[in-house]
Amino acid sequence: MYGGKKVAISNEYLKGVYAQAEKRNPNEKEFLQAVSEVLESFEGVVAKRPDIVKSGIIDRIVEPERMITFRVSWVDDNGNVRVNRGYRVQFNSAIGPYKGGLRLHPSVNASIMKFLGFEQTFKNSLTGLPMGGAKGGSDFDPKGKSDGEVMRFCQSFMTELSKYIGPFTDVPAGDIGVGGREIGFMYGQYKRLRGTVDGVLTGKGLSYGGSLARTEATGYGLCYFTEEMLNDKGLSFKDKTVVISGSGNVAIYAVEKATQLGGKVVALSDSNGYIYDPNGINLPVVKQLKEVERKRISEYVKLVPGSIYTEGCRGIWTIKCDIALPCATQNELDGEAAEILIKNGVRAVAEGANMPSTPEAIELFLKNKVLFGPAKAANAGGVATSGLEMCQNSMRLSWTFEDVDAKLKEIMKNIYNNASAAAKEYGMEDNLVAGANIAGFMKVADAMMACGVAY
Ligand code: NDP
Ligand code: 2IT
Numbered sequence: 488m489y490g491g492k493k494v495a496i497s498n499e500y501l502k503g504v505y506a507q508a509e510k511r512n513p514n515e516k517e518f519l520q521a522v523s524e525v526l527e528s529f530e531g532v533v534a535k536r537p538d539i540v541k542s543g544i545i546d547r548i549v550e551p552e553r554m555i556t557f558r559v560s561w562v563d564d565n566g567n568v569r570v571n572r573g574y575r576v577q578f579n580s581a582i583g584p585y586k587g588g589l590r591l592h593p594s595v596n597a598s599i600m601k602f603l604g605f606e607q608t609f610k611n612s613l614t615g616l617p618m619g620g621a622k623g624g625s626d627f628d629p630k631g632k633s634d635g636e637v638m639r640f641c642q643s644f645m646t647e648l649s650k651y652i653g654p655f656t657d658v659p660a661g662d663i664g665v666g667g668r669e670i671g672f673m674y675g676q677y678k679r680l681r682g683t684v685d686g687v688l689t690g691k692g693l694s695y696g697g698s699l700a701r702t703e704a705t706g707y708g709l710c711y712f713t714e715e716m717l718n719d720k721g722l723s724f725k726d727k728t729v730v731i732s733g734s735g736n737v738a739i740y741a742v743e744k745a746t747q748l749g750g751k752v753v754a755l756s757d758s759n760g761y762i763y764d765p766n767g768i769n770l771p772v773v774k775q776l777k778e779v780e781r782k783r784i785s786e787y788v789k790l791v792p793g794s795i796y797t798e799g800c801r802g803i804w805t806i807k808c809d810i811a812l813p814c815a816t817q818n819e820l821d822g823e824a825a826e827i828l829i830k831n832g833v834r835a836v837a838e839g840a841n842m843p844s845t846p847e848a849i850e851l852f853l854k855n856k857v858l859f860g861p862a863k864a865a866n867a868g869g870v871a872t873s874g875l876e877m878c879q880n881s882m883r884l885s886w887t888f889e890d891v892d893a894k895l896k897e898i899m900k901n902i903y904n905n906a907s908a909a910a911k912e913y914g915m916e917d918n919l920v921a922g923a924n925i926a927g928f929m930k931v932a933d934a935m936m937a938c939g940v941a942y
Contacts, residue, residue, distance in 0.1 A: 492822075492846035492850050496530075498533050500545075501545070504526060505526050507549075508550075514598070517598045518599075518601040518605065520818075520846065521606055521842060525549075528925060529545065529924070532925060542935070542940070548579065551577065551604060551605075552578060554574070554575075555576075555577070557572070557647040557648075559572065559627070559647065560643060561639045563636055564635060573624070573644050573648065574595065574597070574624055575621065575622075575623035576600045576601055576621060577604075577619075578619070582619055582934045583617035583619050584617075584618065584619055584655055585658070586619060587603065587622040587623070587662075588622060588623075588659065588665065589622075589665045589673075590625075590662040591625055591629050592624070592626070596626070602841075603662075604621055604622035606620075609928060610927065612926075612928070613863060613902050613923060613926060614870060615898065618873075622662070624665070627640050627664075629664045634668070642673075642675075642676040644673065653687060658688065660690045660869075661736070667702070670691055686876070686881075689877060690876075696880055697876065698873075700892050700895065702740070703892075704872035704895055705741075706736070706738065706740025706839065707743070707892065707895060708865075708866065709814070709837055709865050710724070710744035711744070711895065711899035712837060712868070713745075715899065715903040716858050717834075719907070724750035726749060727808075727810050727834075728753055729745050729751065729753070730806050730812070731745070731811075732804075732813045732814055732815045733756060733757070733840065734755045735777070735815070737839040738755060738839065739778070741814055742770055742773070752768045753765060753767065753768065753806065753808070756784060756800045759798065759800065760796055761797055762785070762788060762796050769787075801821075804825075804827055805824075805831075807831040808831065808833060809833065810835045810836075810837075812836075812839050813836070813838055814839030814843075816840055818845050820848050821845045821847065822847035822850075825844070829857060833857055835858040836857055838860060838865050838866060844859075858917075860903075861919055861920045864902050868895050868898065868899055875894055902923075903919075905926045906919045909925040
């Protein structure tokens with residue numbers, strides 16, 4: 488049982504793969520949740536492609552190539568020595584160097600790292616760019632820390648991580664708790680230790696090798712994907728009411744693009760609670776509060792008349808909307824929330840966060856014909872633009888915002904079309920969960936078969 492839903496795998500071979508994963512990763516519920524969702528999509532693959540089964544590709548793809556854990560010691564502003572645990576999961580390098588973000592949040596553990604690294608493998612393949620899957624981070628909590636403390640943590644973290652990364656081996660980026668400030672501190676330390684200016688991180692500042700539109704990319708890409716999914720059914724963002732959870736990097740730029748596309752975003756949240764603004768979110772206020780002042784979302788109501796703040800982040804899904812974009816964290820939208828959204832007439836749900844919907848919620852959306860864009864496909868715009876940043880660094884060139892944005896849009900459109908086509912080909916029309924899993928998997932499987940049983 489995961490998130491109120493029984494694991495539904497009927498093929499004996501796939502059942503065996505899942506049983507092995509359970510045995511190897513006991514109590515890692517997020518990782519097993521991600522694995523079960525993918526294996527549930529593979530019944531058709533196993534039937535059609537005995538060569539994939541024979542090569543043990545599915546047995547191999549659920550096991551990370553490498554999992555690195557390390558101690559991160561640093562000194563706080565009061566002179567106390569603090570200790571955190573750092574991780575890098577190098578999940579799969581079949582189609583390119585390991586690529587994926589770094590998360591700094593107290594909830595970080597091996598299970599969360601592995602679920603993110605596993606999903607990243609499929610997501611990166613879907614972008615069409617040559618990037619393998621990885622994830623990393625630490626249980627360090629950046630909240631309430633001074634810039635100096637964050638810098639000392641990041642330098643210590645990178646001192647160890649630098650041994651395992653490089654532009655042709657592993658290219659980290661941001662995720663929860665890691666934005667421009669943290670990437671800058673980490674990049675500075677990497678450069679100092681290695682003595683090379685090789686662009687090893689993405690999400691860099693524009694003055695030292697970053698790409699225009701990377702900051703906006705995940706939120707924008709999410710909306711391009713959602714618009715494509717809506718257009719396919721004769722719908723669009725225009726005049727739709729939109730609810731977006733979270734108020735970090737992904738949420739902020741999802742608000743911006745959804746509004747540009749004609750939608751009205753009426754709610755945002757953080758881990759403490761949510762705001763409702765019937766007049767449409769005032770984005771400059773949110774950017775100032777969150778990006779500049781690093782304050783709580785509750786402060787919004789002091790600045791914007793007519794808006795309301797409610798304690799508790801889960802209540803956000805009770806707001807009536809046409810489109811819901813969960814952009815905070817894993818398992819933030821459960822079966823109960825899905826039922827309320829459906830009862831309130833939601834037409835589309837697309838995941839900006841990684842694995843924000845529980846298996847029960849996804850099952851309800853699919854059963855009730857709600858258009859559903861799974862994270863691996865819908866939020867791939869961030870890493871895709873990281874791939875474009877790598878490309879610009881290699882070329883020693885910088886593209887314009889318009890160039891990068893146009894490429895991002897094209898990539899999101901292709902991801903939608905490929906996921907949709909794969910779902911149809913495997914007899915699960917309109918099931919983009921299965922479509923994205925299969926389309927992402929095929930390229931990785933082909934590369935693994937071509938390269939022999941090396942990993
Ligand atoms: P940020 O750190 O910028 O923002 C995270 C937001 O989510 C904050 O509003 C935060 O609230 C909220 N949040 C975090 N943890 C929890 C929790 N346990 N419960 C409730 N709310 C929570 O991160 P991003 O915007 O970059 O990431 C958001 C999601 O998008 C994550 O799932 C990430 O993996 C995914 N993602 C990010 C990409 C990127 O390029 N940045 C790319 C693809 C996916 P609070 O401040 O209270 O913690
Ligand atoms: O989950 C994700 O795709 C990210 N956090 C972005 C990773 C990246 O390498 O840009």
